[in-house]
Amino acid sequence: MEFTRFKLKNGLRVVFHEDKNSSLAAINIIYDFGSKYENPQKTGLAHLLEHMMFEGSANVPDFDKVVERAGGTNNAFTNQDYTSYYLILPKVNLDTALWLEADRMAALSLDKERYENQKSVVIEEFKQTTLNEPYGDMYGLILNLAYKEHPYHWPTIGKSVKDIENSTRQDLIDLYENYYTPDNAILSISGNFEVDEIKQKVEKYFGHIKKKSHKKRNLPQEPQTERRDKTAIKKVPYDAFYLAFPMGNRLSKSYYAMDVVTDILSAGESGRLYQNLVKENHIFEEIEAFISGHLENGLTMIYGRPAEGVTIKDAENAIWEELEKIKKEEVDDRELKKSLNNLEFDASFIQTDLLSRTRILAYFELIGNAELINKEIEKYENITKEDIKEYSNKIFDKNKVSMLSYLSKNKKK
Secondary structure, three states: OOOEEEEOOOOOEEEEEEOOOOOEEEEEEEEOOOHHHOOOOOOOHHHHHHHHOOOOEOOOOOHHHHHHHOOOEEEEEEOOOOEEEEEEEEHHHHHHHHHHHHHHHHHEOOOHHHHHHHHHHHHHHHHHHHHOOOOOOHHHHHHHHHOOOOHHHOOOOOOOHHHHHOOOHHHHHHHHHHHOOHHHEEEEEEEOOOHHHHHHHHHHHHOOOOOOOOOOOOOOOOOOOOOEEEEEEEOOOOOEEEEEEEOOOOOOHHHHHHHHHHHHHHOHHHOHHHHHHHHHOOOEEEEEEEEOOOOOOOEEEEEEEEOOOOOHHHHHHHHHHHHHHHHHOOOOHHHHHHHHHHHHHHHHHOOOOHHHHHHHHHHHHHHOOHHHHHHHHHHHHOOOHHHHHHHHHHHOOHHHOEEEEEEEHHHHO
């Protein structure tokens, strides 16, 4: 993918991708601020601040309405590593999009009444998705088990609903002032424009915004040297469990190796785990392996729902038997090629539409350099059979696994 990178004097990093065939314009702003930078006693506020970014600025009382009038659509999300805002609209209205984003970067209102309203919305979201949904607290429980030191140990929605309830408008103002700054942001733009035109427009709308000396928390590493277990007896329909294994960061070779490994284990009904543990031996009803995708040291995870009459202990043992095979036996050429084809297809498919290209350019600029997107497929192709054995042996360690088990309270009765 071809693109141009430049930087404003205030620190805003810009990535522009020219698409001469598009009548649309897409933009994405990523702020290098996710829940990992929150105060451990005040979690869930990065997500709440994302909500507030749509609640009006000094000049625009309703962000969504202006985007809609300009013929566009927009959305956003927050995760543990960053917050992303993106929109797409007719190219003739690019100025509107840039003005809107610059305006809320520089002059978000954080109106008290709207703050209280969105605070209630997020509290209700927490209750619906985490407290009232079967297995809804899974992510929070497994993260709290796998991470004791690193702030990945709470989910983006927050550790507790009380953290959100006890938050104040000033808490959000402080986060906005500290992290929503041009020198902590990446702007990506795609469309049928000339580079000089884009540079002029970006300078016009963002150049006046002053950078700030924002501070980030120093994040500790996670020194897991023992097995960790937690059992949750809850009103869930089935027993289930999750295994979480520490792995490297997003730029490490272990990320690509374990992406291949989990694809071999769990690529739909042709994956090893399904074929051997669901279809052939009927030990599981559902089983899946995947990686977390964290920017810092992440997790390789396996989820399983044992079949009726199979204990969690027996089900876990069956998984370890499969993991021992991939640790000791060389995968065959067909299996490796199939996995690489799957992952290369995914890496290519995400570039098929304008907005997706815009978003992945901003993402790769965040993790190091937008040029990394052009090396992604090569990194998968460089994974060998030896790498699969090596990293499987490093990652699938019985002495460094976290296991969360759900036991159905109804069944126990």
